[in-house]
Amino acid sequence: MATMIEIKDLHKSYQMGKNSLHVLKGIDFSAEEGELVAIMGSSGSGKSTLLNILGLLDVADSGEYLLDGKLIKNLNETKAAKYRNKFLGFIFQSFNLINYKSALENVTLPLYYQGVNRKERQRKAMKYLEMVGLKEWSHHLPNELSGGQKQRVAIARAMVGEPKVILADELTGALDSTTSYEVMDVIQKINDQGNTILVVTHENDIAHMCKRIIYLKDGVIEEDKKIKQVRASEYVQ
Amino acid sequence: MFDIERWQEIFDTIRKNKLRTFLTGLSVASGIFILVILLGFGQGLQNGVANEFAEDASNRIWVWTQTTTKEYKGLNPGRPIQLRNENHKFIERQFKEELDHRSAVFRIRDASVYYKKEVLSYSVQGISYGYQFIDNQHMSAGRFINQLDEESAAKVVVISNKIRREVFDKDQDPVNEFLDIAGIKFKIVGVYGDHGGDREEERIFIPITTAQRVFNGADRVNNLSYTLKPASSFNEAVEASLNFDEGLQKYLREAHIVAPDDPSAINTFNSLREARRYYNLVDGMKMFFWFVGICTIIAGVVGVSNIMLIVVKDRTREIGIRKALGAKPWSIIAMILHESTFITAISGFGGLIFSMAILEFLGPYIEIEYVLNPSVNFNVAISTVFVLILAGMIAGFFPAWRAARIHTIEALRDE
Numbered sequence: 001m002a003t004m005i006e007i008k009d010l011h012k013s014y015q016m017g018k019n020s021l022h023v024l025k026g027i028d029f030s031a032e033e034g035e036l037v038a039i040m041g042s043s044g045s046g047k048s049t050l051l052n053i054l055g056l057l058d059v060a061d062s063g064e065y066l067l068d069g070k071l072i073k074n075l076n077e078t079k080a081a082k083y084r085n086k087f088l089g090f091i092f093q094s095f096n097l098i099n100y101k102s103a104l105e106n107v108t109l110p111l112y113y114q115g116v117n118r119k120e121r122q123r124k125a126m127k128y129l130e131m132v133g134l135k136e137w138s139h140h141l142p143n144e145l146s147g148g149q150k151q152r153v154a155i156a157r158a159m160v161g162e163p164k165v166i167l168a169d170e171l172t173g174a175l176d177s178t179t180s181y182e183v184m185d186v187i188q189k190i191n192d193q194g195n196t197i198l199v200v201t202h203e204n205d206i207a208h209m210c211k212r213i214i215y216l217k218d219g220v221i222e223e224d225k226k227i228k229q230v231r232a233s234e235y236v237q
Numbered sequence: 238m239f240d241i242e243r244w245q246e247i248f249d250t251i252r253k254n255k256l257r258t259f260l261t262g263l264s265v266a267s268g269i270f271i272l273v274i275l276l277g278f279g280q281g282l283q284n285g286v287a288n289e290f291a292e293d294a295s296n297r298i299w300v301w302t303q304t305t306t307k308e309y310k311g312l313n314p315g316r317p318i319q320l321r322n323e324n325h326k327f328i329e330r331q332f333k334e335e336l337d338h339r340s341a342v343f344r345i346r347d348a349s350v351y352y353k354k355e356v357l358s359y360s361v362q363g364i365s366y367g368y369q370f371i372d373n374q375h376m377s378a379g380r381f382i383n384q385l386d387e388e389s390a391a392k393v394v395v396i397s398n399k400i401r402r403e404v405f406d407k408d409q410d411p412v413n414e415f416l417d418i419a420g421i422k423f424k425i426v427g428v429y430g431d432h433g434g435d436r437e438e439e440r441i442f443i444p445i446t447t448a449q450r451v452f453n454g455a456d457r458v459n460n461l462s463y464t465l466k467p468a469s470s471f472n473e474a475v476e477a478s479l480n481f482d483e484g485l486q487k488y489l490r491e492a493h494i495v496a497p498d499d500p501s502a503i504n505t506f507n508s509l510r511e512a513r514r515y516y517n518l519v520d521g522m523k524m525f526f527w528f529v530g531i532c533t534i535i536a537g538v539v540g541v542s543n544i545m546l547i548v549v550k551d552r553t554r555e556i557g558i559r560k561a562l563g564a565k566p567w568s569i570i571a572m573i574l575h576e577s578t579f580i581t582a583i584s585g586f587g588g589l590i591f592s593m594a595i596l597e598f599l600g601p602y603i604e605i606e607y608v609l610n611p612s613v614n615f616n617v618a619i620s621t622v623f624v625l626i627l628a629g630m631i632a633g634f635f636p637a638w639r640a641a642r643i644h645t646i647e648a649l650r651d652e
Contacts, residue, residue, distance in 0.1 A: 052646055055561070057561065057645045057646050057649075058646055077565070077566050077641075078565045078566060078567070081560060081563050081564060081565045081566070082563070082565070084560075084561060084562070084563050085562065085563020086563075090561050090562070092649070096554070096557075096558045096561075096649065097558075098555050098558060100249045100250075100253060101249075105242075109559070109562050110562045110563055112242060113559075113562060113563035113564050113565070113568065114563065118241065118242070157562070161563070
């Protein structure tokens with residue numbers, strides 16, 4: 001198994017007026033290809049900051065970050081955009097779909113920025129919508145979809161560019177438990193195909209649907225353990 | 238180049254914000270409309286001025302005299318200055334190379350004019366044969382006063398179209414008929430027309446030699462008038478006419494012992510000097526119209542820019558999503574620029590077409606003094622198109638730049 005993510009001694013501080021808030025205080029961890037990792041921790045533990053740095057949406061003050069073996073350092077915005085597009089897929093708590101675009105158009109967006117032609121974009125997007133069970137809903141606008149459907153569109157969008165790593169920030173945070181399990185069922189199926197997925201969550205049951213849990217506390221890893229994965233399909237009717 | 242999704246996004250945004258887009262477009266369309274109408278009016282003004290000067294020979298110099306206002310060489314002010322034949326002849330000799338046409342004018346006051354038993358109240362002027370070309374008269378029947386008439390002091394007269402209409406029957410040919418002027422029969426040899434219209438057609442012309450003899454004029458002359466030979470450019474023509482004007486004034490002031498700084502004893506009207514003043518004025522006004530028009534467009538552009546800033550603010554989260562999905566800063570800039578250029582160009586074209594249609598259809602019917610056929614030429618229209626596209630890009634650039642600089646995480650958190 002190849003190491004997909006490797007971080008060493010990662011530090012990050014924010015300036016809050018005159019005070020400096022040290023959020024990440026030397027994080028070390030790695031994730032292998034095909035892992036499904038939950039990152040847990042209380043509010044302010046630094047889990048979202050860590051995910052933002054891993055997603056190249058933010059930059060660490062110090063430390064080393066290797067993504068698929070490539071050292072991520074001193075990236076300008078254009079290069080960061082290129083890396084995000086090629087290596088990473090994002091799933092957000094609030095779905096972050098563009099509300100005037102249909103489900104299909106939302107899913108085609110990463111491919112658009114990859115320069116894929118329109119026909120191919122539509123073919124691929126439809127394939128991933130079918131995978132998340134939304135083929136029939138492809139031409140609906142986000143406000144015509146339920147929360148779970150929206151999140152499944154977001155998952156299809158994160159998948160469509162065939163990224164090496166999918167980063168999910170509280171992906172079930174806005175969903176009821178039944179819908180959460182449905183979404184996690186999709187995530188597990190994607191992971192079964194060999195995708196590396198990192199899930200930031202504060203929900204214990206969701207974390208136990210992953211293969212490994214990293215507990216963050218006050219900016220450091222408190223515990224990092226492999227667990228027996230609970231299959232979400234057991235809870236989905 | 239043609240990106241259907243980009244266009245789709247533009248139309249989606251427009252659909253979502255119909256009123257906002259309409260008002261934005263209206264400000265640009267009004268700017269272009271005002272610019273084109275002002276430029277058209279400026280062109281109309283230029284046409285009008287050119288037309289006014291076309292009524293007389295454009296390089297005409299006209300001389301008249303009044304009384305002196307300054308004491309000079311022992312002579313008191315208040316002395317009337319009388320032009321004479323010898324002045325005319327001297328100028329003719331002295332400026333032979335420069336002059337094209339020349340004529341002295343002797344005005345006859347209170348001459349009784351009859352056609353048969355009908356009294357006519359028109360002014361009678363004695364002129365030289367060159368006067369036709371100085372005053373730009375065209376003949377509609379017969380001929381003008383000629384050199385032979387002048388040399389032989391012939392009793393011939395030229396009447397105007399207006400007099401013909403008012404005095405003679407519709408089908409009657411006035412040529413070879415006789416007018417009675419101060420009890421002497423004058424044969425009508427021609428009928429003239431003047432571009433100045435009825436106002437300029439109140440005059441009856443007879444040879445100056447005849448006028449001076451019959452009306453006891455001796456060698457007295459009221460006016461001198463000249464045109465100069467054509468020059469290769471307007472500026473050269475103005476230069477030549479100013480030199481002639483100066484030489485003429487110098488001679489007349491010396492001949493009549495008039496102070497060089499006497500403002501009113503000897504006067505000249507130099508049509509080229511006047512034309513230059515008008516053209517300078519028209520040029521100034523056109524510059525002013527451009528200035529006002531450009532300012533109006535700038536106001537429109539600022540409006541579009543403001544709206545685009547609001548658009549960027551409204552779409553902050555969307556911009557964050559796009560960036561997270563791999564949009565490069567340049568593609569965000571291109572998206573905003575594309576939209577602002579499209580809105581500006583479409584509304585600007587609307588204003589351009591509407592204003593040009595108005596000028597095209599109404600322009601030929603506009604007849605105000607000094608304004609004739611306001612229109613905008615093709616080059617100006619093309620320039621305006623470039624101004625529009627540039628304006629759209631400027632309007633979009635700062636909002637686009639701002640959008641590209643939005644931090645992705647902050648944008649994603651935007652509510």
